Amino acid sequence: MMRVLAAALLTVLAAAPAIAATQGAAAAQAATAPAATMPLDMETIMADPDWIGPPVEDAYWGVDGSQVYYSLKRDGSPVRDLWRVPANGGKPEQLDPVAAASADGGTPVFDRGRRHAAFVRHGDIFLRDLATGATVQVTRTAVKERDPRFSADGRLLTFRADNDWFAYALAGGPVVKAADLQEKDDPKAKKPDDLADDQQSLFKTLRGLRADEEAMKADADALAAADPGRAPKPFWLGKNVSIADTSLSPDGRWMLVVTQAKDADAGKIADLTHYVTDSGYAETEATRAYVGRNDPAPQTLRLLDLKTHATFELDTATLPGIGDDPLADIRARTIAALRKDGKGDRADALAAPKKRPVIVNGEYSPGVVWSEDGGEVAVQLRAIDNKDRWIATVDFDRHALVAQHRLTDKAWINWDGNDFGWLRDGRTLWYLSEESGYAQLYTKPLGGKAKALTSGRFEVDHPVLSPDGTRFYVRANKVAPYSYDIYGVPATGGDLVRITRFQGLDDFSVSPDGSRLAVLHSAPYVPSQLAVVGVDGAAVRELTDTRKPAYAARDWIAPKIVEVPSRHGAGTIWAKFYGPADATAAASRPAVIFVHGAGYLQNVHLSYPAYFREQMFHNLLVQRGYVVLDMDYRASKGYGRDWRTAIYRRMGHPELDDLLDGKAWLVERQGVDPKRVGIYGGSYGGFMTLMALLRAPGEFAAGAALRPVTDWTSYNHEYTSNILNDPQLDPEAYTASSPIRYAEALADPLLIEHGLIDDNVLASDSIRLYQRFIELHKKNFWMSLYPMERHGFVHADSWYDEYRRIDELFRGSLENPSR
Template structure:
């Protein structure tokens, strides 16, 4: 998991009004806000173009179900139709094209289909119970390649024959077994054994000769040994090479904690394995193996020549940790912390996003990360020497971002393109293999999601160049030139280029309007709106348009962007609430719809009752550059708390807020920050509700936590400084903790341990509410209602009435 709590914390999305609000809006209530969200409307999801570029397909969740219905809309007329089962069978999937644009291929219900672009004739390539994936055409256009798991197949378009590309055997070749001393004596003694052995070798030699001369035969197996297991395999479009990513077969993942399902179909409590704790066995280092499919030879691609790979960026911390262990008489633990001679790396995740072949299959680039995530390398492969050649090294004393790691090849198959935060902001670069890098974009803004046009002339990308909170599609010439704005929504969520590159399908949203689909010319122009999936009951309400404000930082951080809900006057003494978004690295202050649509409605309800509400993009939030992101390195909960306190001071100064009646709430990282605020700044907040919070970072996973706090064995001080449980003795203000018992992201034991600690400290005014059938992101309306009923009652009890002097 690349970032904390994202998937679970993100419930739905909401946006601006689609209807004129009534003059006397109906008051809000919790029952409505926390009901099944179908009454709000549905987001348009996963748009893709038809092969001929005339239609766009998109999905919409069905009311009362998790089923997604598929729609087709005519891009020219805007006429849309929901497809029944028979029509879906003919709809096709998201297509890929060969280099000459003569054929297209896609995956439909897990099978592979190929289409003749000129005639529209479709041919089914597979019909299997398993799911195929990753269709791509060979460089010469004669074959369609696809994968089943990590096994690759090639479909000859002319002969309509499917064949495996390579047979991978993770075992030792039985015919290569060398006899021991006894075996050698047997062979020396018995001529019959020698003849049998010679006959086997002759048969093998003959098969290899026939294989080399006859392409109609199935390939010979690659015997790769029994010491490794496969993580990923990527085939070159030329069909000549295959790159394997492997890990040691016996890599120890560490002890896996469990959660318990108490309410089950069976009536019995049922355990479930979840993620390993940070520091309880780091991810295994990965290795690269290059297979020559023509010469039938494997070649290891060592990573020990990458620049900086032998450095130890944690040298000072490691020295102190080892010294402390040795002083404590823990020599074995101290020895285990010794830095490796060569830092281990990871290469591949799901889908092969870190491996890129050029269109003609003659070049290969691989993106590698150090396990400590202080370095990222993009390296090309020298097929002659079977070595990696570094093309770009990005190093960060904190951690390399989870985002902004896209890369690939220009159409010349010799020039790399990539995103990098090397300037402090994600920008787009190109680099010839034998040349210097060139920045295609520059500035104090971020670019992401680059898409190269089919003709290779343009990059289309998402950027917040106008303001941190405003996102649109931009384009820049692939050879260099001005960055120009293509859309003008300010709340652009995603986009898809048409097959010919002339049009854009755009998903856009706003404060109370879920993502909707539009189409417009790719060079810019007037868009045609294609969908409106919002419900009248929701759009008819007079929602509060959040005002984006800039709050001065009193700690040298510049300004903190926030959304303010509430009256403009500053004459009335009123209570206030800070909503703290989750995930840490997430941007909630935008002109797009928010992930937290229920929370946004709850904020409206609070304003209706006389509160002011502030939603801040505290330090660590996305959208504001590298320094804002890494401000929390080794110190989680500290810069963010400074920002929240600045937010409170701004409310008091500008909106008549009573400083004694300010509360806060949030889920996941927002729950963590609620606990840090109450425990590290006692007396500043009148009450707080911590939903599914991290209370002790030693219980979270490696992928997120070690990036920010390093390993707990190497950097225990970072975990002590950053974990709310370490400050439990300072609790003096009311704290409500709420957690799903089957949360497999932040485990419920995290909150239960803090609760036990508060019991032992004999604290008062703390409560816990556990939800037996909820994971990290709640899904059942009853649980949502109960959760926020308790939050509402907490604020009503401790915030609404002024405190006595």
């Protein structure tokens, strides 16, 4: 992301105030050495990143807008300390426990009249009178409260703890539970059978007792209806359901409850083993089920009328396309093949449902959003097959869902780009949608037509409505795919206007008065730093520089953004190139291609990368005579829907085309020896390293696959089924996409490295492939296992060992190739 020249941003940040308190004695001593001229070494770049300096995290505005709070990791500890800095500039201040206990909490909310603010501090709710500054602690519990919100008339403050909602009257009074939700059957709802009826007819005393009971119940109901101070009556949801989520209207009148079957079977859970333990005994840990072992549990929506104490189930049958079968062709082929093989029971299990099951899309968006006055509510639903996303509102009179927008995709709906909400009028929706091919911002009045507020061949994310509701602020890569900044657009439509020019924009928030933006921005070698900018783009103030002197003083290689032409019809493949200052010196050098992880992730940008250690390793390689190419292959984030879904049902195929095009570019444009090109990467990058060596043997001199997926049938459901469908339904996609199916083609040196307690990509993935190589009598393959590492390594010793082995592999295969 982000296209600021590294040197320019480094110059800007060098003038920002340094946070001396974050620098230990060792860093101060290191600062005296001429770091800019010292050669890099593996020990340094793989050391604990405390030597670099911590990124600024979780920045938020104070209630009065004069201060900005943020967190910094403490040296030598995972603890995050709270800091505060004046928004107009000044020395940052670390808050001790006493000061932190009285600090403003994160992301305050305000009532419509701007008379009160509420925020969360250490998991409790606080209320502040903005005229007097008086602050009231509303809760003091061991449970973490969150999501404070004011009613439209400003008289009620609601918030939640887990799935329970509470209300607090600003005029004074106790915190009251909005609804009592019970995952049980109503004990009084059981209907009498014929024997009980017979007993009533026989015994006068029993009839009298029942009459007394009914009279007491009627009296209690009448008193409860007349006295809002009483505890609410239970809503008996049923013994066979569990609550997945809840949402209360701001006025406390309605509640939406998301439920699913309590006995839903997630499938067999895989275990991993800890070999190095405090006890001295090997210990097992449960992780997750494999893809396709059982689909996610379908969810249902219930509307609770808290005033009349009535419950209504919201039927999804009215959603457009809910009865379609987007997998009909694949389903028919697979069922026919199963029946041909005499597996009729398996074929029967693959029959399409009459109405596709859905879940509330709460993992990738808010899920449920109420208008400010509580008069409307919108719900985002996702088909479990992930081919459709709907935004629907609720008709409170008919107790029914009303579809407002449908996004459908033959591949899968994006994980990102699902933000939605309401304009200040409470009757107009806004949402992000990929329907144009790129994530853009839309508005839609209820019953009206949608309107695109942004459009073009670029991506928009993180929309934030200004406090007065007149303008959206968004992050976008309009200038170039790798350059991100904040833009503004009127909520009623108009020009998209660029506000910031960092070109490395990580996050932002709007000040309480709407006049300024708190911005987290970064550069290739500068972790996220805090700045404040006027909403007109003026009055830029840099507030932090948390880098350590020894790190900041080094002469790092600024990655050059290059355009690699695709020979496979994909257009431009954007990449970062690391090479010598003299471009002609790259000729005849060995080269390494780095493959980023996650699949859907963007690494070609000018922000501080998630792969900061790898970036330093690339500097080390260049120092030793290599050039390095880091590509955003197809499926990477930031390039639109078609780029994202190019891998549908064929993971590892278009991406490999792109990596081979990258190698061709190195050979043709940089004069690299085609026999001295190596490849490495972790997670999805490890998977792609395997696909490169196994599907294109001879193209790469060596490869290092870190924590790789080797067989997609053993990865998780949520990620894998979106791209490859279920393995029972679409076995062809899994066969085509899994490296273990190509193991017999191994011909080039391969190093596999994996954490033994990786609970994301299980170590069994690498071990199973290793056994396959053994059975195939393959040579030149090695595996290094790390007993105390999960998917993302955290121990410096492991990082050092991991990259020492990669370095040795490349030295032996690229610098002195035997072939």
